[in-house]
Amino acid sequence: MDLRAALARPLGYPRTVWPWRAVGYLVSGVPAGVAALVGLLLAAPLFVFGALALGRFERWRLRAVDRAPAPDPHRTPDRPGLAAWLRLRAREQATWRETAYALLHATVLWPLDLIALALCLGPPVVLLAAPVQFALDGHEAKIAKLVLVDSYPPTLLAAVLGALLLPVLLLPLGAYTAARAALARALLTPRDAELRDRIGEVTRSRARLVAAFEAERRRIERDLHDGAQQRLVALTMTLGLARLDAPPDSPLAAQLAKAHGEAAQVLTELRELIHGIHPQVLADYGLAAALADAADRSAVPVETDVDLPRLPAPVESAAYFAACEGLANVGRHSGADKARLTARYDAVDGRLTLLLHDDGRGGADPESGSGLTGLADRIAVLDGTLTISSPPGGPTLIRVEIPCPLPSA
Known part of the structure; x- marks a missing residue:
């Protein structure tokens, strides 16, 4: 279950852990947004590097409200070194999506998060704090800067009202958080770009495997051609010479003739096998x-x-x-x-x-x-x-x- 699934059951939603996960998600985004805004104002040329770090942090934060994996859409450079990393990041669409998200987060999203938290949690918290406020003062308390009370019963009534209002306001706060997380996922882990990158990497790895497979076939063909086949040729010639030295029509001559024929047959089969592995005419x-x-x-x-x-x-x-x-x-x-x-x-x-x-x-x-x-x-x-x-x-x-x-x- 994730936040969206929990919101589908509004009556049971306040009794789950997801309202507090939503609050934690929004609260943790405020410092990141402030840091992004400061980075934009003070070090604009380096903002892209900060955006990459923010994108990684935001994908990690998504786990608080969305259990679906949020993989890193960036590819690994083909060669080591900072120059290769910079060239790859400059060409990737994910880099500029993260930069756009960082700009949006620094200027719009974290203030909206604060407003949503204030509107949905502010009134219940103020009402719940009325008895504490009265106890600290000892004589009177001004609830929400609007209503002045001078006894405990009104403050207790305000606390009960706050307790009833809190689960009601947690629902719109959860809905806003779900939409906020969906926007972050759409910008930081776009499925189409992720699939294209991964398919491209799989295609390149398959091509490398095919090239390695063909190189191995050629190596096996060379080893058989230059090793086993040459030894069989030598063996066949030795058996042929031995047949010439053996007495005609003797048992030894018959055995040598049989061995010579078997060696010639094995040599023919080996040549067919070598041709099937990788014909020399194809390579040459x-x-x-x-x-x-x-x-x-x-x-x-x-x-x-x-x-x-x-x-x-x-x-x-x-x-x-x-x-x-x-x-x-x-x-x-x-x-x-x-x-x-x-x-x-x-x-x-x-x-x-x-x-x-x-x-x-x-x-x-x-x-x-x-x-x-x-x-x-x-x-x-x-x-x-x-x-x-x-x-x-x-x-x-x-x-x-x-x-x-x-x-x-």
Whole structure:
């Protein structure tokens, strides 16, 4: 429950802790407002820095009346140092929202808070204090500077009236506090800016993860190519030489021939594995050559129409494996006689488009375990899209679009 939920039950509201939380929220804002006003008058050039501190303090104060989280909308600089921090803060919308709030708080909000406290708490407190005032004087008391009394019964009656008036006035005070807190939340933790910042940070972190993943794939490919594969090649050659030295038609020759064949088979499988992890042609010659190689390896004849420059490595890798998965599905599931693979890069829009068309039976469903769902997730990391048109009876068209910056020369 928070202040707004408590106000929805007006009869029970005075018996909860929320009226006093509201009072504490308004009272604690007055010194902050006075400090902001003094800072504005005495150190206007540094007011923005004070506004940042005030924004942090106000988000912390919101917890008194609103239990919903009020996260810091500011981003963390990409590099250490004061200069990077200043550049980032100057570009952030949250900084100028906090500055606007600080100006509003220094000039308008804290006086309004004082007025609300005075109007809603002043009369009940004055009436409740009438017996104390009379006891201190001993002869008479002037209630609220208006009514002069010279005995205890009128002061006690005033105290009872104050006790009855207090819960009544706590309701409008709570309503004002809820509106005041809502204004602070709207300016200091705007949901749209917060979501944009966080989505932007998630997007950047996903891009970094993809780049790290591709670098790791290339490292594994190099280790297998330069390590295990070379040892298998040497082993195969050694077994071949040993077969030449073994007596023909002997049991040793048969065992060596079998071992030689097994080593050759393992070498072939390892080469296929290396090619599946990250083909060397993709790293050396780019996506155009890698797509041509994938089309040549396809079980179904593939006509290619590829005209591409060198693109960023994560984009080339995602597009290549999307094409390979699509070609594998064509060979396994479509029953097609031929396929066509088209790839273009639009330098104006900064977008790679890859189209795979086959004349098969259609009916491709990404949710049937064809591997296309995983590819869609992989492409989505790069803000790309994968769309499939595959009506029953065919044809099937797979379209991949990946935004990417202009390739360097």
